[in-house]
Amino acid sequence: MITLALCVLALPAALRAQQRPGWVIEALDENGWAEFDFQTGQGRGTNGVLVRYGSAFLTADQVSVNQQSGEVIADGNVHVQSEEQMWAGEHIRYNFKTKMIEAEQFRTGRTPVFAEGEGLHGDFTNRVLIATNGMITTDDVSEPAFKVRAKYLKIIPGDKLEARHATLYVGGVPVFYYPYYSRNIGPHANNFNFMPGYRTSWGPFLLGNYHFYMGDALESTAKVDYRGRRGAGLGPDLNYHLGRWGDGTLKYYYMYDQDPSADGGDPNMDKNRQRVYFGYQSNPATNLSVKALVQYQTDTNIVREFFEGDYRADVQPATYFEVNRFWQNFSVDTYVQPQVNSFLDTIERLPEVQLNGQRQQLWETPVYYESVTSAGYYRHAYGQTNGVYAGLDYEAPRMDTYQKLLLPYTFFDWLNVTPRVGGRYTYYGATTGPGATTDDVSRWVFDTGAEVSTKASRLWPEAQNDFFQVDGLRHILEPSVNYAYIPNPNVYGTNLVPQFDYQMPSLRLLPITMPDYNSIDSIEGENVFRFGLRNKFQTKREGQVVNLVDWNVYTDWYVNPNTNQTPFSDIYSDLTFKPRSWLTIESLTRYEITDGLCRMSLTAVTLHPADTWSWTLGQFYLRNDYSSSPTALGQGNNLFISTILLRLNENWGLRASQRFEAQTGTMQDQAYTIYRDMRSWTAALSVRLRNGGGGNPNDYTVAFTFSFKAAPRYGRGSDIGTPYWLMGG
Numbered sequence: 001m002i003t004l005a006l007c008v009l010a011l012p013a014a015l016r017a018q019q020r021p022g023w024v025i026e027a028l029d030e031n032g033w034a035e036f037d038f039q040t041g042q043g044r045g046t047n048g049v050l051v052r053y054g055s056a057f058l059t060a061d062q063v064s065v066n067q068q069s070g071e072v073i074a075d076g077n078v079h080v081q082s083e084e085q086m087w088a089g090e091h092i093r094y095n096f097k098t099k100m101i102e103a104e105q106f107r108t109g110r111t112p113v114f115a116e117g118e119g120l121h122g123d124f125t126n127r128v129l130i131a132t133n134g135m136i137t138t139d140d141v142s143e144p145a146f147k148v149r150a151k152y153l154k155i156i157p158g159d160k161l162e163a164r165h166a167t168l169y170v171g172g173v174p175v176f177y178y179p180y181y182s183r184n185i186g187p188h189a190n191n192f193n194f195m196p197g198y199r200t201s202w203g204p205f206l207l208g209n210y211h212f213y214m215g216d217a218l219e220s221t222a223k224v225d226y227r228g229r230r231g232a233g234l235g236p237d238l239n240y241h242l243g244r245w246g247d248g249t250l251k252y253y254y255m256y257d258q259d260p261s262a263d264g265g266d267p268n269m270d271k272n273r274q275r276v277y278f279g280y281q282s283n284p285a286t287n288l289s290v291k292a293l294v295q296y297q298t299d300t301n302i303v304r305e306f307f308e309g310d311y312r313a314d315v316q317p318a319t320y321f322e323v324n325r326f327w328q329n330f331s332v333d334t335y336v337q338p339q340v341n342s343f344l345d346t347i348e349r350l351p352e353v354q355l356n357g358q359r360q361q362l363w364e365t366p367v368y369y370e371s372v373t374s375a376g377y378y379r380h381a382y383g384q385t386n387g388v389y390a391g392l393d394y395e396a397p398r399m400d401t402y403q404k405l406l407l408p409y410t411f412f413d414w415l416n417v418t419p420r421v422g423g424r425y426t427y428y429g430a431t432t433g434p435g436a437t438t439d440d441v442s443r444w445v446f447d448t449g450a451e452v453s454t455k456a457s458r459l460w461p462e463a464q465n466d467f468f469q470v471d472g473l474r475h476i477l478e479p480s481v482n483y484a485y486i487p488n489p490n491v492y493g494t495n496l497v498p499q500f501d502y503q504m505p506s507l508r509l510l511p512i513t514m515p516d517y518n519s520i521d522s523i524e525g526e527n528v529f530r531f532g533l534r535n536k537f538q539t540k541r542e543g544q545v546v547n548l549v550d551w552n553v554y555t556d557w558y559v560n561p562n563t564n565q566t567p568f569s570d571i572y573s574d575l576t577f578k579p580r581s582w583l584t585i586e587s588l589t590r591y592e593i594t595d596g597l598c599r600m601s602l603t604a605v606t607l608h609p610a611d612t613w614s615w616t617l618g619q620f621y622l623r624n625d626y627s628s629s630p631t632a633l634g635q636g637n638n639l640f641i642s643t644i645l646l647r648l649n650e651n652w653g654l655r656a657s658q659r660f661e662a663q664t665g666t667m668q669d670q671a672y673t674i675y676r677d678m679r680s681w682t683a684a685l686s687v688r689l690r691n692g693g694g695g696n697p698n699d700y701t702v703a704f705t706f707s708f709k710a711a712p713r714y715g716r717g718s719d720i721g722t723p724y725w726l727m728g729g
Contacts, residue, residue: 022053023036023043023051023052023053023065023067024050024051024052024053025043025045025049025050025051025052025063025065026045026049026050027045027047027048027049027050028048028049028050028059029047029048031047031048032045032046032047032048032049033045033046033047034049034063036065036067041066041067041068042064042065042066042067043063043064043065043067044062044063044064044065045062045063046061046062046063047061047062048061049061049062049063051063051065051072051074051096053070053096053097054096055082056080056081056082056096057080057081058072058074058078058079058080058081058092058094058096059077059078059079060074060075060076060077060078060079060092061075061076061077061078062074062075062076063075069095069097070095070096070097070098071093071094071095071096072093072094072095072096073093074091074092074093074094075090075091076090077090078090078091078092080092080094080101082099085108085157086108086109087101087103087106087107087108087120088106088107088108089103089104089105089106089107089120090104090105091103091104091105092106100122101120101121101122101129102120102121103119103120104118104119104120105117105118106118106120106131108155113136113137113138113161113183114136114137114138114139114144115131115134115135115136115137115153115155115161116134116135117131117132117133117134117135117153118131118132118133118134119131119132119133122155127156127157127159128154128155128156129154129155129156129157130152130153130154130155131152131153131155132151132152132153133149133150133151134149134150134152134153134163135147135148135149135150136148136150136153136161136163136166136183145170145171146168146169146170147168147169148163148166148167148168148169148178148181149166149167149169150163150164150165150166150167150181151164151165151166152164152165160182160183161182161183162180162181162182163178163180163181163182164179164180164181165179166178166179166180166181190210190211190212190213191210191211192208192209192210192211193208193209193210193211193706193707194206194207194208194209195207195208195703195704195705196703196704197686197701197702197703197704198700198701198702198703199227199699199700199701199702199703200697200698200699200700200701201229201230201262201263201305201699202227202228202229202230202262203227203228203229203230204227204228205225205226205227205228206225206226207223207225208223208224208225209221209222209223209224210222216241217240217241217242218238218239218240218241219238219239220236220237220238220239221236221237222234222236222237223235223236223237223253225255229258229259229262230255230257230258230259230262231255231256231257231258232255232256233253233254233255233306234253234254234255235251235252235253235254235275236250236251236252237249237250237251238250238251242282244282244283244284245282245284246280246281246282246283246284246290247280247281247282248278248279248280248281248292249277249278249279249280250277250278251275251276251277251278252274252275252276252277253274253275253306253307254272254273254274254275255273255274255306256271256272256273257269257271257272257273258271260273263301263305263696263699264692264696265299265301265305266299269299270298270299272298273298273299273302274296274297274298274302275296275297275298275302275303275307276294276295276296276297277294277295277296277310278292278293278294278295279292279293279294280292280293287325287326287327288323288324288325288326289322289323289324290322290323290324291320291321291322291323291324292320292321292322293318293319293320293321294319294340295314295317295318295319295340295341296319296340296341297317297341299343300343300344300385303317316344317341317344318337318346319337319338319339319340319341320335320336320337321335321336321337322334322335322336329357329358329360330355330356330357330358331355331356331358332353332354332355332356333353333354333356334351334352334353334354335349335351335352335353335354335376336349336350336351336352337349337350337352338350339379339381341383342383342384343383343384343385344383345380345381345382345383345386346381346383347378347379347380347381347500347501348378348379348380348381348395349376349377349378350376350377350378350379351376351377352374352375352376352378353374353375353376354372354373354374355371355372355373355374356371356372357369357370357371357372358370359406366407366408366409367405367406367407368405368406368407368408369403369404369405369406370404370406370515371401371402371403371404372400372401372402372515373400373401373402374398374399374400374401375397375398375399375400376397376398377395377396377397377398378395378396378397378398378498378500379393379394379395379433380393380394380395380435380498380499380500381393382435389435391434392433392434392435393433393434393435394431394432394433394434394435394436394437394498395431395432395433395436396428396429396430396431396432396436396438396498397428397429398426398427398428398429398498398500399426399427400424400425400426400427400520401424401425401426402422402423402424402447402514402515403422403423403424404420404421404422404447404514404515405420405421405422406418406419406420407419407420414454414455414456415452415454416451416452416453416454417450417451417452418450418451418452419448419449419450420447420448420449420450420451420513421447421448422446422447422448422514423444423445423446423447424443424444424445424447424514424523425442425443425444425445426442426443426445426520427440427441427442427443428440428441428442428443428497428498431498437495437498438495438496438497438498441491441496441497442491443489443490443491443492443497444489444490445486445489445523446486446487447484447485447486447513447514448484448485448486449482449483449484449485449512449513450482450483451480451481451482451483451513452480452481452482453478453479453480453481454478454479454480455476455477455478456476456477457474457475457476457477458474458475459472459473459474460472460473460474460475463539467579468539468548468579468580469539469541469579469580469581470539470548471539471540471541472539472540473537473538473539473548474536474537474538474539475535475536475537476534476535476536476537476538477533477534477535478532478533478534478535478536479532479533479534480530480531480532480533480534481529481530481531481532482512482513482529482530482532483528483529483530484512484513484526484527484528484530485526485527485528486523486524486525486526486527487525488524488525489523489524489525492523492524492525493524494522497521498521499521499522500520500521501518501519501520501521501522502519502521502522502630503519503522503630503631504519504631505631505632505633505634506631507590507600507622507633508572509530509554509556509569509570509572512526512528512530512556524562525560525562526558526560526562527558527559527560528556528557528558528559529556529557529559530554530555530556530557531554531555531556531557532552532553532554533552533553533554534550534551534552534553535549535550535551535552536549536550536551537549541581542581546578546581547576547578548577548578548579549575549576549577549578550575550576550577551573551574551575551576552573552574552575553571553572553573553574554571554572555568555569555570555571555572555593556568556569557569564627564628564629564631566593566594568593568594570590570591570592570593570599571590571591571593572588572589572590573587573588573589573590573591574587574588575587575588575589580609582607582608582609582610583605583606583607583608583609584604584605584606585603585604585605586602586603586604586605586606587601587602587603587604588600588601588602588603589601589602597623598621598623599622599623599625600621600622600623601619601620601621602618602619602620602621603618603619604616604617604618604619605617605618611647612646612647613644613645613646613647614644614645615642615643615644615645616641616642616643616644617640617641617642618640618641618642619638619639619640619641620637620638620639620641621636621637621638621639622636622637622638623636624636636663637661637663638661638662638663639659639660639661639662639668640658640659640660640661640662641657641658641659641660642656642657642658643655643656643657644656644657650677651676651677652674652675652676652677653674653675653676654672654673654674654675655671655672655673655675656670656671656672656673657669657670657671657672658670666691666693667689667691668690668691668693669688669689669690669691670688670689671686671687671688671689672686672687672688673685673686673687674686682706682707683704683705683706684704684705684706685702685703685704686701686702686703686704686705687701687702688700688701688702688703689701
């Protein structure tokens with residue numbers, strides 16, 4: 001008992017001893033040696049020694065260590081690393097406990113800034129280091145081309161660097177004198193970017209922006225652009241960070257366009273052109289989210305002409321406000337969508353409130369329940385540029401509820417069967433407005449069906465194939481049948497029910513079950529089977545399970561075809577094939593059974609066998625569809641795409657991309673870029689030729705882009721799929 005009590009009393013001291021950092025002193029190779037006297041707390045070593053205390057460490061040819069004070073005196077090829085900062089010199093005195101450092105001569109580096117000097121004194125605890133006769137550079141080479149020499153240096157690691165009596169040198173030649181020079185070396189350093197070039201529709205141009213940080217909560221970019229043919233443009237971008245209250249972006253851009261028709265626009269367009277973008281998203285609670293997006297522009301083309309990247313990401317910008325509240329089995333979503341741009345067709349929701357009941361078990365029964373209920377006031381606001389329907393707006397209230405019961409069951413431990421039954425009720429108020437055609441109406445919809453699926457697999461652990469990099473093989477087979485039956489509702493048809501959520505043209509098969517099928521106002525009777533078959537072949541590569549083949553085939557059989565339907569839909573095939581770790585083949589096809597024709601084909605082949613080059617080849621084919629169906633796809637395509645990236649050496653790189661439309665025999669777009677590493681910054685010279693089409697003139701662009709390594713303009717590889725970023729878009 002006495003022994004146990006003594007152990008308990010000694011336990012806190014033992015824990016504190018374990019928590020304190022320990023000293024490590026050891027030789028780096030067989031030629032070195034190190035010793036430590038535990039009685040005196042003194043250590044020493046020579047011929048290459050490592051000293052570690054906590055997370056900091058030191059290496060040198062010779063060291064002398066005082067364990068009590070924490071001081072280490074090191075000589076010969078000394079390197080000290082503390083708090084991600086590296087220091088080097090021939091004679092350094094460093095205290096691991098107080099973080100004090102002294103050096104007669106030193107070099108230090110932490111991307112993106114490197115420095116050297118004499119008479120270094122300071123400590124990491126107070127984060128202030130003073131040196132004399134120093135040099136600063138962003139070149140990551142031993143002989144920098146751009147550097148600043150100063151008589152006095154003050155370094156705050158990871159934050160800021162100050163210099164007095166400083167001179168800028170370019171290639172060894174002094175070009176500018178700074179009585180005082182300061183540079184932010186933290187993660188939020190201010191930086192300036194500009195891009196000169198020439199474009200047919202812009203004339204000679206110079207795009208510039210200055211990015212600066214105003215604290216952790218706010219950062220901003222000021223844009224000042226000039227286009228010789230179009231005029232000046234400017235505006236700020238603000239990014240704010242409010243912690244749990246969310247993040248957001250506010251962008252404004254204004255330009256007085258001297259030639260609005262230069263890119264095929266309307267010559268009578270107002271020359272005062274503006275764009276406003278506001279985005280906000282927050283999660284003030286774990287079960288509450290708030291989103292807001294405002295995208296206003298004075299005309300249809302300002303984003304397409306001057307912000308091509310944003311235009312490609314969102315051709316028809318929406319404006320909305322949404323609040324979503326979650327519970328374990330339910331969620332409530334409030335959604336507001338007004339028409340901000342009068343030239344764009346918009347379904348206004350003012351507002352729409354939706355209650356979602358996630359699939360959940362009803363008490364202890366085998367029955368599951370799912371529901372969606374919504375109510376709102378809607379307005380179909382046609383765009384002013386819509387020549388057929390412009391001015392024929394209509395609006396009405398609508399209330400809709402869908403309730404479904406499911407009974408999932410597994411037979412024989414391998415056959416999954418899920419019958420379902422559901423009902424939908426929708427009330428429409430009388431429409432008003434110039435395009436109003438319907439009165440009050442109530443619609444009832446009955447929905448039933450069942451889904452049957454199974455899964456089988458077989459394993460061949462001994463299967464080996466060097467060519468396909470196969471190390472073991474597993475085949476997974478997943479057949480499925482989904483049946484849906486919906487009798488004709490008591491009221492259906494576009495002339496009897498106002499169209500707010502209607503069926504849009506789609507390249508893929510739409511869902512056949514509700515509530516996944518959400519074109520509420522286009523519901524009509526259906527009697528359909530959906531057949532699906534999925535095959536997977538899996539293997540191991542580098543210890544990871546990967547899909548060698550992933551192939552999904554599916555089609556619909558319409559027992560009672562509706563208008564514009566044939567007994568069988570197109571057959572769809574989605575295939576991904578990875579015969580090698582550096583080779584991926586993807587294919588999406590759509591084959592029409594009735595006429596035996598391919599309606600759509602999307603194929604992409606990506607080769608990336610080495611870090612020095614990659615090549616992506618793609619082809620998109622879409623057959624012309626001018627049928628009378630409201631979901632007709634219209635004019636087709638036969639587009640070929642190629643993108644090649646090649647790194648010639650450490651300093652030079654190339655990129656080439658082409659888009660060829662075989663249907664018209666035209667090269668739609670071709671772009672070429674040469675990359676050059678310039679030590680402290682990188683440069684890119686880009687040339688692009690875009691076919692105007694439709695009688696519009698061709699558009700030529702030549703642009704020069706540079707980016708300091710200390711503050712890169714774009715993320716690594718971010719321009720691979722977005723070359724227009726390098727050309728002012």
